[in-house]
Amino acid sequence: MTWSNSESRSPALAARYLPDLPLPPYAYLPGRFPHPTRDPGGHHDSDVNGSLTCPRTAGWRDNRPYLRGIDLFNHGYYWEAHEAWEQTWHACGRRGVIGDLLRGLIHLAGAGFATRRGKPSGRRRHAMLAHALFERASKCLSGDRAQSLGLSPAALQTLAERIASGDALTVFADEAPVAVVFDTSLCPD
Numbered sequence: 001m002t003w004s005n006s007e008s009r010s011p012a013l014a015a016r017y018l019p020d021l022p023l024p025p026y027a028y029l030p031g032r033f034p035h036p037t038r039d040p041g042g043h044h045d046s047d048v049n050g051s052l053t054c055p056r057t058a059g060w061r062d063n064r065p066y067l068r069g070i071d072l073f074n075h076g077y078y079w080e081a082h083e084a085w086e087q088t089w090h091a092c093g094r095r096g097v098i099g100d101l102l103r104g105l106i107h108l109a110g111a112g113f114a115t116r117r118g119k120p121s122g123r124r125r126h127a128m129l130a131h132a133l134f135e136r137a138s139k140c141l142s143g144d145r146a147q148s149l150g151l152s153p154a155a156l157q158t159l160a161e162r163i164a165s166g167d168a169l170t171v172f173a174d175e176a177p178v179a180v181v182f183d184t185s186l187c188p189d
Contacts, residue, residue, distance in 0.1 A: 014074035014185035017067040026177035028079040029116060033177070036080065060149040060188065063088065069105065070188060076180040078112030085109065097140045097148055104133035104156060105186075111163050115181040120166070127164035131157055150188025159184055 024043040026033045036042040060066055069084035089102040107130035114122030138153035147153075162168035163182060170183045 015187065017070050017188075018064060021068060021071070023071070023075055023178075024077060024080060027077045027116070027179070036083075065091075066102075066149065069109070070186050073105070073109055073112065074180075074185040076112075076116075076178045078109045078116060078181075082106050082109035082113065097137045097153075100133045100137040100140075101148055101151065101153060101156075104130040104137070104153075104160070107133065108156075108160065108163065111160075112181050115169065116179060123166075124164045127160045131160035131164065134160055151186065 024036070026043065028036050028042075034041040034043075036044055065084050065088045069081045069088065072078075072081035072084060085102050085106045089099060089106060092099045092102060094103070107126045110126035111123045111130065114120075114126055134153045134156040137148065138157060141148060141153060159168065162184075168182045168184055170181060
C-alpha cells in the first residue's frame, strides 16, 4: 500500500525506514524556529548519511536520503522532507519517471509546509502540482498496481487530490514544535 488512512494507522506512529537516524527536535517554520542550515542554532538535519545517488526502482530500499524524506514527511517535518527529496531529485537528473515522482513528493512536502504555515492556497497549489507529476509518472508505468520507488503514482495522485481539496487534513496543535497535518502516511513497499 502506498499510503494508509489514519483510522488504520496513525501517522504519528508511522513505521520508520531509518530508525537509526533520530528525528530533529523541531520542524522548521519561519519565525518560530532557527533555520536548520543557515542558523548556527539550527538542527542541521539536511546532511543525511548516504550517497546522493538516484534511487532506481529496484534499489530504493538502500537510498538513505530518499528514505529519510519518507520518515520526515510521515512525522510532520515537511521542510526537512522537501530538502532530503530535493537532493535525491538532483542526483536523478530531475527528469524521467523517478524524477517526476521525487518532484511530486517535494510538492507534497511543500503542501504540508504551507498547511503548517496556515497558507491554504499554497497547500492547494503544491498539491495540484504534485498531482500533475504523479499523473505523468502513472502514464509511463503500466497497470493499476504499477510502482516506482515502492510507491504507486496512481495512489499518490489520489492523495494529492485529497490534500488539494482539504479532505486529507487533520487538526493539529499550532504551537507544537512538530505537527503531522495529513491523515495519511507514505508507506513504500
